[in-house]
Structure formats: structure tokens, C-alpha cells
Amino acid sequence: MFAIIKLIQSLFGALHSEGTPGQLAAGIVLGSFLGLTPLLNLHNAVILAALILLNVSFAGGMLGWALFVPIGFLLDPLFDWIGHRLLLAESLRGFWTSAYNTPIVPLTNFNNTVVLGSVVFAVVFAVPLFFATRLGVVRYRATIGARVRQSRFYKGLMASKAYNVYKMFRP
């Protein structure tokens, strides 16, 4: 329950933050990487560092992560299939062999079908996700954003303590 409340808080917090729609969309895209790909992998450390260091919406990142975790689970068979196709492609064998025998690179687990498939999917999906999210935020703010901000629901939601944690990382 708490997780759902936090998710809703994140969603509204992010939508009504001072951040630009682009920052919010970039945060959600980075968060989608965390959600779509298996978490405990080296590339996600880089994504997390980027989420913290880059001037993107951290709340958007958390929101993207939370939203895309279940989607990641659902799409695992697809990722497995994509990874299989790529890793066992004859034309790419030389590339993978060279990467596999290069220091550090194998630690990314790129040779796992689900990891590679999900990363490739997340990369391809990032561009439409970014533009769709940015457009969505712009439209929201231009239409019902102001009314929601004045609503009791929003005020009650944002008054909770969890919101304060979010505010620490707002853009």
C-alpha cells in the first residue's frame, strides 16, 4: 500500500515539479532502464549514477523504474528471444567473441540473453518513450495540471512525509 502511495506521490510530484517536461521525460527514460533490465548488473550502476549526476528528474527516474519493473517481468520472454537472436547471430559472433574476451566487459553480463535483450529493447524504446512522455507532461500541465494542483487530493497527498524525501532530489 505504502509503495502505491509513494508511486502516486512520485507521479504527481514529478508532474508538478519545477522541472521541464524534458527533464521529467529523461528521468523516466533512465528509470525505465532500471525497470526493464535485470537490476543487479553493471550497466544499471551507470544508469543510477547518471540519474543522480545528470540534471534530470530523479522522481521521474524512480517513477519510470517503478512503472517498468512489472513490464520488464512481462516482457522477459521477448528479451530472452531478442538476446538469443543477437548473441547467436553468425554475423555478430566476432564482435561478441572479442567483447567476451575483453577485461571488464564480461562483467556487464552482456552474454546473458535476457540482459542483452532487455538493454537493446530499452535503448530502442528510449527515444519514443522520451518524446511521448515529454508531450504527455506538456499536455497535462497545459490542461488539467493547474486544477489538480488546487485539488484537496493533491494537497493531502503532498502533505505526507514521504513527499519530503522526494523534494530532496527534485530538479
Place this chain on the structure above:
Amino acid sequence: MTAPAPGSRPPAPRLKVFRWRAVGPLLVLLVIGVVLWWIFADSIARHESEQVGTQILGAKVEIQKLHLDLRHGKVMVYGLTVASPHEALRNLLQADELVADVDVLPLTEKKLIINRIAANGLRFGTRRETDGRVAAKSAGGDGIAGRVMAETREWAQQFKVPVLQLATGKISIDSLDPRRLSTLPAAEALGARADSSRKAWQASFEGLQLGPTIDSANATLEKLRHARATDIAALNEGRQAITRLKRASDRVTALERTVKTGVAGLQTGLAGLDSAKRRDYAFARSLLKLPTLDAPSVGAALFAPGTIKPFERVLYYAQLARRYMPPGLLPRAATGTKRVRRAGEDVRFPEERALPAFLLRSAELSFFLHPNSEQPQRYAGHLTGLTSDPALYGRPTSLGATGPQLAAGAMLNHVREIPVDTAGATLGGIRLPAFDVPGVPLRLDPGSGTTQLGFNLNGDTIHARFAIRSSNVTWARDSGFANSRLGELIWSAISRISDLNVEARISGALHNPDFAVRSNLDQAIATRLRAVLGAQVAAAEQQVRARVDALVSQQVAAARAQVTQVESRAQAQVAQQRARLDELQKQLEQRLREMTGGIRLP
């Protein structure tokens, strides 16, 4: 200060790409990560080792303590327990301590190169409290180990030998399904064949058109009877009639040959009916739960279930080795590490002149046999060249162990395209486990004895031998069994035998090899069985033959009668027509001789 001109756009705020104030928290996060690694590295490594080991072997791998000392390239493992993949409450091995010298640099390539392992306090076959099997319990054969387990089980299933039904001495017969008898379709086919032969012969016979020839010959004969010797035209006509009769006779001869061939075919069909019936007798006999009375079958029935197990187990490990240590350098996929998300598959890409993903250059093993006895015996062994990429390492994996009453060795040669796995072991002075003899409520305690195992899997061809020898066998019998006459006889046949020699051999193509088991008990039991059960077996066999006869006799008789009828009719027709032709020819020739006075005219 000047106000912006009306209509002009406010300057766009400068876009900040980096959130510099977050560098501090990031560094803190990094430090926390390092501290957590420092604190939990051993636990994580232990947990991962357990998980990977369990996944590879198909049985629980447990480690009490693991310490990483990467600065000195050492990994220490204490209290290693590897459960048996096949036995529920038994460990495959336990080790007090393992110390591994690890090359640190290849770890950055995710490659584990162990230069040397020293293993102390190894113990085999110890008891455990919980069921440690993993692959054996996965119904669908999950993972590589699960699949290999399922395959080897299926492989062992093919050697199921009918169990001796001696407990009661009763012989039961399963229901006989007429659809599974081969005589009925054979009789039906033969009947159809006879019918079609009849039709074909009839058509051929009608095609001979003998009627006009015979009629014309009769008319000519009549004419010759009233003709004078000088009537040259009549004489010529007579000769022409004889020529026509000869041609007709030739046609009859050709038809006769066809009929003979057809009859021979039908006779073969009748013989086929007999052999189909014999097959049905054999099939019906197989439905009897009869004890097999020949000595080799008795040996197989008694010891096959026990002796197939060592082969199944060795084959399991050999096949696992083939999956994890495949020959060649092509990319290979293996089940990924278990996680909450789908595990997927890890694909390895071995490269020439690169390090293998896993290599254990050398291991020195020190272990005990009979650890619980007053004087446990210490043994020593070595293992070299255990690697995930034999083609890269270029040498086979070898394992050897020696000690009092033990000689064991194994070689896994996966360097070339066709892998060759060889193993051999002789272990003496060990207490062999007592077991129930299948089908007979007797328990055999072999006592201390010697076991030998030889195993060779060359590509897909297997040659393996397993032998047990003991000279102090003891027998125990079921109390219920003691009251039956049969039980008494079997008991008296084998209870005095104190030696046990069992030998099982497997050879041939791996998917369908020959399996033979023999023992010194075979002949003794077979002789007794024959004496006791011979009459019952004969009666039961007679009974099943009668059942088969009852089911097939009507159809067989009908087919036989049809064949006989067709044969006799065709032969009679041919004979009759031939006789008429011959008779006419004879008469014509006679009349011509009379007219010419025996002078041969041109």
C-alpha cells in the same frame, strides 16, 4: 535598469546538464557500496558459489564459510557439503577445507582460473538430514542438470527387466487383446489374395478361348473319319488342326505355370500364417507373468535393477561433463544464474589463445574412507585440467586416487571433436549395502566385498562393466515366504551359497545398448525354478496357446479353405482342358496315321 521591450521573449534559462551537488551523495553511495562489499563479499561469494554449484550439479551444495582473500589470490572454503543428485539422504562428498589459489587478473574477464586447490578431509557417501536432490525432483527437467537427469533416467528405463514373480508362485495372465494379434490380419490378407488370384486365373482361363479350337478340331476329326487317303485337303486340314491344338496346349502350359507360381505364393502365405501364429503365441506368452527360467534371464531379473544404477550415475556425470565441457570453440549457451527475473541463457564465446572461462589446473585431494570406523583410512588423489573449454586448454581432464584397496582413475578427453570419457575404479574391503532381491522376498547382505567399475563412452558408443565380488554373503528371508513350498525350495537353493559374483555389462550405441547381467546364483535359482514351476509354466503356456487358437482358428481355417479351394479349382480346370486337348490331338494324329498308312507326308 531597463525594462524588456514589449513583445520580446524572456531569455531562455541556461540548461544545466550536471547536478554537481549530487557528486557528494554519489561518492557517499560509492563508499557505502565498497564498505558493504567489504562486509558482505564473503557471504555473497558463498551464496553465489552454493547457487552455481547446486545448479551445475543438480544437487544442493552447501558451504559453511567462505573467505575471499583476493589480495593474495586465495579463496578458502570451509565445511563444503555436496548432496548426492541421486540419493535423498546421502551426500556425494563433504570437505573440511578447500584452499584455492586463484589468478586475480582473469577475474576482470569473468574468468575463474584456479592454479591449485588443496582439499582436506574429504568424505564420501555420508548421511544427511534433508533431501539434497534438486535435478531429480524437478519434474520437467529444469536446467541442464535436470535435463541430463531426465535423459539418464529414461536411458536406464529401457533396461527394465520383468521381475520374478516368485512370492506366491502364482502365474497370472493379462487380458489378450485380439487387435494385437498378427494372425488375424494375415489371414484376412491371405483370403483376399486367394480371391484375387482366383479371379485373375479365371480371366486368364477365359482368355485362352479353347472352345473354338476344340470345336474346330472335333469337326476336322469327324471329317477325316469319312475322308479318303487321297484327300490331300482333308489331310492338310487335319495337320492344321493339330498345330492349333499344340498352340492351345502351349497357352494352357503358360497358364499352368502362372497358376503354379500363384499357388506357391499362396502356400507361402499359409506358411506365413503359421509363423504369425507362432508370433502370437510368443506375444501371448509375454503377457504371462511367468518367471523366466533360463539362467541369464534369472541373473538379469535378480540384479539388473541394482546394477544399472552405477551405470546410470556414471553416465549422468559423464553427460554433465559433456554439457559443461563441450569440445570445440563455437558459442555455447547454458542456463543463466537463477534470479527473480527469468534466468535466460549465458552464451560463452571461447576464443583461440584466450583463457577458458573456468580452469582448475590442479587439485590435490586428501580423503578418508570409512570415516566412522576406528581406523579410518587416508587416501590421496589428484585432479588436473578441469576446464569449461577443453579445446582452449588443450589437454584432457584427469582424475586419480590411490590408497589401501583403492585404485581409481578417470579421463575426460573433450579436446577433439568426438569426446571420449573413460573411468575405472576398484574398491575393496568396503561394506556393500544389503538389498532386497527383486521379486523374491529375500534380502541379500553381501558383507564386505570388492566392486569394480569400468566405463568408456567414446562419442555415442558405450562400453561399461560393473562387478561385485564377495565371499561372505548372508541371506535373510521374509517370514511369509518361508511358508510356501516354492519359498522353501528357493531358500534351500541359495541360502547355502556364501559367494557372490555379479557382473553387468553394457555395450553398443548409447541410445540402445546391449545389457547383460550374470551371477553365480543364476544357475542355482534357474534349476530350482525349472523343477518347481516347469509344469505350471507349461500349463499356463498351453492355456495361452488355446486362447490364441480360439481367437484366430476360425479366420485361419477360412483362409486355408479358401486357398485350397482356389488352388484345386484352378489346377482342375487346367488339367481338364489339357486332357481334352491332348485327347483330341492324339485322335487326330491317329487318324492321320491311318489315312497315310504310316507314311510321313511332306
